[in-house]
Amino acid sequence: MIPPQFDYVRPANLDEALAILRDREGAKVLAGGYSLLPLLKLRLASPEVLVDIGAIAGMDGIAEVEKGLHIGGRATHRSIHENAAVKARYPLLEDAAAGIGDPQIRNWGTMGGSVAHADPSADWPAVLIASRAAINVRSAGGDRWIDARDFFIDSFQTAIEPNEILTEIRVPAPGANAGGAYAKLERRAGDFSTVGVAVQLNLGADGQISAVGIGLTAVAPTPFAATDAEAILMGATPDEATFRRAGDAAAAQSSPTTDAHGPAEYKKAMVSEMVVRALRSAVSRARKQA
Ligand SMILES: Cc1cc2nc3c(=O)[nH]c(=O)nc-3n(C[C@H](O)[C@H](O)[C@H](O)COP(=O)(O)OP(=O)(O)OC[C@H]3O[C@@H](n4cnc5c(N)ncnc54)[C@H](O)[C@@H]3O)c2cc1C
Incomplete structure (x- = not known):
């Protein structure tokens, strides 16, 4: 668990940091270090130089x-x-x-x-x-x-x-009659997501869904937009039957793997359920704004 040797620099401004990244082979940015340092300790990364961006003013606002x-x-x-x-x-x-x-x-x-x-x-x-x-x-x-x-x-x-x-x-900006919610399934509080669903939507004057975005966590090689679910929801009445159809479409678009968090089929079922929960919460928040 001892990281390989590396140089460490803490530039005072962005231009200096960018010049180091341009000029030095194998340079890597260091921010909070909570993902990078474990990689170094496991020797899964071996940068020549770490460029700590912690002293650069204006990047944390x-x-x-x-x-x-x-x-x-x-x-x-x-x-x-x-x-x-x-x-x-x-x-x-x-x-x-x-x-x-x-x-x-x-x-x-x-x-x-x-x-x-x-x-x-x-x-x-x-x-x-x-x-x-x-x-x-x-x-x-x-x-x-x-x-x-x-x-x-x-x-x-x-x-x-x-x-x-x-x-x-x-x-x-969320716009008028907007609601958003993140529904996270985790094994214990503080764990990475087994399944995560992000929803951001707007309700039109008629109460129908006038805009919607859905992002999925942990159920494919990358986070991705559940576009089939979004298509079902656009212009639809925000009721349980529609939420269920959207949840099933998101599950069908996902491709989770079986691992310590559970079997792939379980995760797919949870995508469907977490989409419904996130939609319920997002719609309820949007209605409170109306
Ligand atoms: C025990 C534990 C539990 C965690 N639980 C969760 C969780 O529930 N949900 C969750 O989302 N995350 C979780 N994390 C991850 C945590 O949020 C990390 O802090 C985060 O993923 C990485 O941010 P960082 O600032 O620490 O980046 P670093 O570790 O410093 O960097 C990570 C990578 O990003 C690059 N990088 C960093 N900043 C920049 C930048 N501005 N420009 C270009 N490249 C950059 C680095 O070069 C490196 O490759 C957990 C981590 C731990 C250790």
């Missing part, structure tokens, strides 16, 4: 603007959970943040680190997919925005290049 929420790449799970705008208008984010690990992990772990690490069982990716968030990555040569739905390529693999830093995540 959360700001609400008219168009939505701007979350710095180094914002911690805890700072998101405790943010007043999140509590008031982004219940999907509040739900997800509350269920990540334990207080120590929420104190140090970051949204950017979780998203860049792309563990299929991590909670934020499905939330960003459901919310149709955009992710900013920056290199010494400039920056680009990536749709969360295009960001996760495979297990532990994203669209980020080795010379890029994830600097910001933008979650669109």
Whole structure:
């Protein structure tokens, strides 16, 4: 459990960090360290240099603007959970943040680190997919925005290049009559998800579902959008029968594996159930806004 040797740098600003990533072969970003350090100790990663982004000012802020929420790449799970705008208008984010690990992990772990690490069982990716968030990555040569739905390529693999830093995540404003919820099935409190379902939706003036995003955690090699369920829900009356049909469609689109968390068939059944629960909660929250 002793990590391999590496150099350690703690640049004072983003430009300096990006120059190191450009110039040094085998450089890797270090944020909270809760995913990276175990990999080093198990010798599953052996970077030449760790670029600690902890001293870079302005990367940990959360700001609400008219168009939505701007979350710095180094914002911690805890700072998101405790943010007043999140509590008031982004219940999907509040739900997800509350269920990540334990207080120590929420104190140090970051949204950017979780998203860049792309563990299929991590909670934020499905939330960003459901919310149709955009992710900013920056290199010494400039920056680009990536749709969360295009960001996760495979297990532990994203669209980020080795010379890029994830600097910001933008979650669109929920709009009128909006509701969101994250339903997480875990073996014990604080565990990674066995199944996680993120729902963000709006109700129209007629009470029908006018917009909906659903992201699934831990039931495929990557987090993904349950597009078949979304298609069933769009324009539909938000009743139990529709929720069940959407849940079954999401289960059919998932491809969980049998592991210590349970057999694949059990997980599929749980996808169906957790989609129904997340929809109930999201719709109830949207109705309270109306
Ligand atoms: C016991 C335990 C329980 C946990 N439970 C949960 C849980 O229930 N749900 C959940 O979602 N997660 C859980 N986690 C994971 C935890 O949330 C991690 O903190 C998170 O996944 C990684 O964030 P970090 O800031 O620690 O990143 P780090 O460990 O520092 O980095 C992770 C990876 O991302 C890269 N990286 C980090 N930041 C950036 C950036 N800004 N730009 C580019 N690359 C970057 C690093 O190079 C590294 O490859 C758990 C972890 C532990 C140890």
